Amino acid sequence: MSTPNCAARGMAETLVLGAGIVGVCTALALQVRGHAVTLIDRKAPGQETSFGNACIIQSEAVEPYPMPLAPRALWAIATGRGNDVRWSLRGLMAQAGPLIGYARHSRPAAHARAIAVYRRLIPDACKAHAPLIRAAGADDLIRRDGYLELFRSAQGFDGGQVMAARFRDRYGVGARVLDGAELRALEPSVTADLPGAVHWTDSWTVTDPAQLTARYAGALTSRGGRILQGDAMALHRVGAAWRLEGPTPVQAEHAVVAMGPWSAPMVARYGLRVPLLLKRGYHRHLRPERMPHRPLADLENGIVLSPTRDGLRLCSGADLSARPAADPVQLRVGMRAASELLGPMSAAAGPIWTGRRPCMPDMLPVVGAVPGQPGLWAQFGHGHHGLTLAAVTADILADQMDGGETWPELSPARLMG
Ligand SMILES: Cc1cc2nc3c(=O)[nH]c(=O)nc-3n(C[C@H](O)[C@H](O)[C@H](O)COP(=O)(O)OP(=O)(O)OC[C@H]3O[C@@H](n4cnc5c(N)ncnc54)[C@H](O)[C@@H]3O)c2cc1C
Structure with a gap:
């Protein structure tokens, strides 16, 4: 159902599909610019990939992570000696196209092009989160000491x-x-x-990323935005508008696809083929004797340990197996490594979490107009840095939707032809 008073006031009706950190930040950026926003998710905000990350708004991550191509690194991955990447043959075959693209884009000249874009995005990562943190009253979830x-x-x-x-x-x-x-x-x-x-020292960290997303979503509704539960795949075009069927049908001028790892099948319906590479990760919480003040990255063991409200979050690197592991070896190795660093500790009760990083082979998110589909916008593929880049890419997309600067390097048009 459209909101007639918004239409009467000339506000664009806009649907944002997906209430992860990327969708919620985008909804807020559009709302600030005067859009009447309805956010759609099948779950509550922040319950998927944005629930389980390593909690760092990475102001230092100016060089997105390339595929290691050095023979020694490849050998360590192939023989399962490293803990940062695991794989199975079936998993690799299932994602062969995106992986080949990732290898191609990881060569020095292509990587340098990705860095050139990240250099423009990363300096604004924390700056763009700052007003959202303020509006959401979420300062208690943030640390600013790297x-x-x-x-x-x-x-x-x-x-x-x-x-x-x-x-x-x-x-x-x-x-x-x-x-x-x-x-x-x-x-x-x-x-x-x-x-x-x-x-x-410049990075900010979050003690509960799901709660941060939920608080941002609270700021959206407190300013008149709507959040509805529904299936984004029920979107279809009605003339120049978009309509989402469901218990509360919504019609809008714009629809933004911000469905993280689920975005590719959605935009494929509208002619955009996206080689999204899904890199699975895991976490579980630990109970050390003494909690660190800030996250600790032990990259030689492929783990990050982040202090959260649920305990010390042990996050794994990437698993390219076909199916999630019930008892991931990356977490078992990680727990041993954590005990070496901080002393003996036990695992907190609760299930092992798993989710998939929505990565693009060229390491750049997909932000902009979907070619040939007026009013359809892409906002996904933030890979390893979705928490970091959510607010800054939200501003980029919202500006563009209102006729501002376009970023060809991020545009979905780069994927055509
Ligand atoms: C282990 C791990 C550690 C990480 N650490 C960091 C870190 O420290 N810093 C950082 O910046 N990034 C980190 N990341 C990456 C970051 O978490 C992701 O890039 C980010 O969460 C992606 O957000 P998103 O909103 O695009 O996706 P999601 O959070 O997955 O949101 C997509 C939403 O779409 C919804 N959806 C899907 N299909 C439908 C449908 N049909 N109908 C309705 N709704 C639908 C889902 O329910 C979901 O809520 C990490 C990731 C992992 C896995």
């Missing part, structure tokens, strides 16, 4: 120092190198004797 990347070997630490200097000098990212003693002074929960760490 996270730590830990190094276990002297060789790893040498590489970390080089990377920190490069990121500081080239991108202006806040990075402090800590030796072992400085690390223990800043983060006494780390009892392992490590050579050092890099403190990425």
Whole structure:
């Protein structure tokens, strides 16, 4: 059902399909610009991928993660020696096209093009979240003191120092190198004797990402936006408008597809074929004796440990197997690694969570008009950085929908032909 008083006031009726962090931020950005927004999800806001992430708004992530192509890294993945990527042959075959595209885009020249775009997005990641955090009264969920990347070997630490200097000098990212003693002074929960760490100081962290999404959604409704439960696949065109059937039918001038990992089948109906690569991840919560103050990334073991309201969240890297594991080896290895860092600990009660990162082979989200479909907009494919990029890409899309700047590098048109 359309809202007649909005139409009378000349506000665009807009449907946002998907109430993950990306959809909710987009709904807020559109609402601020005067759209009458209805947000649709089959669940409550923030209950899928945006529920389970590692909680970091990554202001340092100027270089999106390429596929490791060095022979040693590929060998470690192939032989299952690393813990950051797992796979099965059936899983690889099922996603062969996107994986080949990802390998192609991971070569240095193509990766440099992705970095050039990230350099424009990342500096605004926290800035774009700030007004939403304020409007949602969510300051109690946010920390603004960065996270730590830990190094276990002297060789790893040498590489970390080089990377920190490069990121500081080239991108202006806040990075402090800590030796072992400085690390223990800043983060006494780390009892392992490590050579050092890099403190990425500009990143913000969230103690409950699902709650952050829910609070943002609360800000939307408190300003007159609507959230309806429904199946986005029931969308269809009626003349120049979009209509979503359901218990409360909605008709709108614009429809934004923000369905995270479920977006590709939706836009395929409208002629846009998207090679979305779904990288599964897992988490479970742990009960350490002493909770760290900020997230700890132990990338040599393929894990991130984030303090949350439910305990210490152990997040895995990517699993490219065909099916989710009931007892993922990445979490078992991760739990051992966590105990080495912080001392013995038990797992908190509760199920293992799993979700899939919606990644694009070129490492860039898909943001903009769907070609040949007036009033249909894409806003998905944020991959490893959906929490980070949700608010900044929401502003980009909302500006574009109101006739502002287009970003060809992010546009769905790049996928045509
Ligand atoms: C283990 C892990 C760790 C991560 N860590 C970080 C991190 O530290 N920092 C960071 O920036 N990012 C991180 N990410 C990535 C980030 O979580 C995702 O990029 C982000 O959550 C994607 O948000 P989204 O809104 O696009 O998707 P989702 O949160 O999945 O939202 C999509 C919504 O669409 C809805 N939907 C789907 N189909 C339908 C339908 N037919 N009808 C109605 N509704 C539908 C779903 O119910 C869902 O609510 C991590 C991801 C994982 C898996």
